[in-house]
Amino acid sequence: MPKSLRKRLAEKDSCQGLSRMETRKASVKEVGEIHKLLSRYADHGLLLPRSLSEIYNHLRDYSVIDDANGAIIAACALGVCWEDLGEIRSLAVVEGHQGKGLGTLLVNNCMKEAASLGLKQIFALTYVSDFFIKAGFRVIEKSTLPHKVWADCLKCPKFPDCDEIAMLKDL
């Protein structure tokens, strides 16, 4: 974890145990909780909706952070799209815990995992471009992403009028 982030977590949340926060892989019994967290934002069009079945099928992609009581307060999935390319999907932090570095922690974790798998680049489709710029991503033309990426978009209620911003980072 970067030193600045550790410091921020320690300063803001030592009383709630957040300074000890770490990402970990999700488990099968947590699918319902992850689904609820993602659905809150999907209902507002901020995330692509994920069914319970999709989360079960891709459970090994998911990392989570839980609070001192074991409740999941943040989640994120790393998808492998193609030989060199990974995608950050379903990134969400519960409202009461936003702005504490948890989103950054999950994205950094995804980047490490992607690099360890041998991926060379990672992208996200998002409305929060400033957050991703702070994580080292840059804006790219959506059309430069491989066609394979758009399979998921067919499930999006906004398809084909996607207004998300494509962001890319070299690993």
Ligand SMILES: CC(C)(COP(=O)(O)OP(=O)(O)OC[C@H]1O[C@@H](n2cnc3c(N)ncnc32)[C@H](O)[C@@H]1OP(=O)(O)O)[C@@H](O)C(=O)NCCC(=O)NCCS
């Ligand atoms: C976007 C989200 C994941 C960010 O998580 P977070 O834990 O609140 O973010 P962090 O605390 O790690 O923030 C890191 C930096 O990004 C900035 N940032 C966070 N959310 C932002 C947003 N929505 N817009 C612009 N900047 C944002 C923070 O201010 C912080 O900047 P700083 O380092 O200068 O203080 C979280 O707000 C969220 O779950 N939003 C709703 C769902 C969503 O939009 N998900 C993204 C789908 S791709």
